[in-house]
Amino acid sequence: MSGAGNAVIFAGDDPGDETTLLDILDHVLNQGVILRGNVIISLAGVDLVFLGLDVILTSVETALKHMGAALPPAK
Amino acid sequence: MAAELKNDRRVLYLYGITESRPRDLPELIGVDRFAPVEFIDCDGVFCWISRVSADDFEESLERNMENLDWLAETSVAHQRVIAAIARQTDILPTRFGTVFRTQDSLCKHIVKRVPGLKKDFGRIKGADEWGVKVFSIQPAVSTVSKVRSGKDYLQAKAAMLPNRRSKPAARGDLIKFERALESIAAETAPVGNVSRGQRGLSFQASLLVKRSKRKRFESLLEKFARDWAQDRRIECTGPWPPYSFVSRPADKLRAK
Numbered sequence: 001m002s003g004a005g006n007a008v009i010f011a012g013d014d015p016g017d018e019t020t021l022l023d024i025l026d027h028v029l030n031q032g033v034i035l036r037g038n039v040i041i042s043l044a045g046v047d048l049v050f051l052g053l054d055v056i057l058t059s060v061e062t063a064l065k066h067m068g069a070a071l072p073p074a075k
Numbered sequence: 076m077a078a079e080l081k082n083d084r085r086v087l088y089l090y091g092i093t094e095s096r097p098r099d100l101p102e103l104i105g106v107d108r109f110a111p112v113e114f115i116d117c118d119g120v121f122c123w124i125s126r127v128s129a130d131d132f133e134e135s136l137e138r139n140m141e142n143l144d145w146l147a148e149t150s151v152a153h154q155r156v157i158a159a160i161a162r163q164t165d166i167l168p169t170r171f172g173t174v175f176r177t178q179d180s181l182c183k184h185i186v187k188r189v190p191g192l193k194k195d196f197g198r199i200k201g202a203d204e205w206g207v208k209v210f211s212i213q214p215a216v217s218t219v220s221k222v223r224s225g226k227d228y229l230q231a232k233a234a235m236l237p238n239r240r241s242k243p244a245a246r247g248d249l250i251k252f253e254r255a256l257e258s259i260a261a262e263t264a265p266v267g268n269v270s271r272g273q274r275g276l277s278f279q280a281s282l283l284v285k286r287s288k289r290k291r292f293e294s295l296l297e298k299f300a301r302d303w304a305q306d307r308r309i310e311c312t313g314p315w316p317p318y319s320f321v322s323r324p325a326d327k328l329r330a331k
Contacts, residue, residue: 008293008296008297008300008309008310008311021147021151022269022270022273023206023270023312024150024151024154025146025147025150025269025270026206026266026267026268026269026270027154027204027206027266027281027312027315027318027319028150028153028154028171028318029150029171029268029269030264030266030268030281030318
């Protein structure tokens with residue numbers, strides 16, 4: 001965009017840096033250690049709650065659309 | 076909002092797991108921007124947690140996720156905690172939104188998985204995650220000046236959009252780029268569930284790069300950026316904790 005197409009744009013991991021929220025969400029929500037399946041679980045032995053990634057991503061896209069943020073549909 | 080001590084139940088929000096306990100870790104504040112981050116020693120594996128409201132992170136988690144302000148603040152806070160620990164020691168970050176009800180259930184669960192976790196520690200040892208994106212540089216819209224009809228305009232505009240199927244030579248360049256990255260990275264993973272719709276984006280990947288290879292990695296990006304100066308722009312973000320390289324396929328888990 002700036003025309004400075006001859007340099008790599010590097011951004012660090014500090015949120016105060018140039019990293020955009022999209023990048024943070026991309027990485028933070030990408031994976032991580034999955035401890036159990038993909039739904040909210042509350043078993044007798046292991047009381048673990050986990051929300052599936054798909055739900056999160058759908059929510060992100062919905063929320064961005066509501067805000068009119070720049071997130072064109074994937075296709 | 077979460078700063079007030081509501082009389083509600085607390086649950087343990089898990090950020091990640093480390094094999095050692097960093098000595099100079101500054102005090103960290105958790106995802107609710109209130110409770111401090113603590114560690115729990117589960118049989119020699121350290122689980123990094125903070126105590127959060129069950130209301131916000133269990134019952135209403137799904138609803139909260141639909142609130143972008145909440146999601147943005149919480150995921151940035153999540154990232155800050157994990158990145159701060161990652162600067163000092165290798166960490167296996169847990170998936171966003173993983174909450175345990177009790178310390179006992181957390182430890183029980185983790186201890187059972189220690190052998191698998193050890194393998195993952197071996198894979199991510201001394202490595203960081205990096206995000207690489209390639210964008211096509213698009214001509215300014217003002218170049219569409221000689222249009223006489225709507226059809227002309229649409230045709231001119233279509234010509235400017237990145238064409239995914241045409242230009243095999245251009246795609247060949249991207250494949251070359253991808254291969255070069257793969258030769259340096261310990262592993263690669265798809266990324267971009269959130270940002271894949273960005274305009275002009277023609278390539279995106281997440282890479283696990285050993286710190287000893289960081290210079291080579293940066294030189295490679297710079298070389299391609301120079302070669303592509305007219306056509307493409309490369310964006311690189313990182314170092315990230317290895318979010319994209321620590322998960323076991325769900326079917327393996329289910330098979331257990």
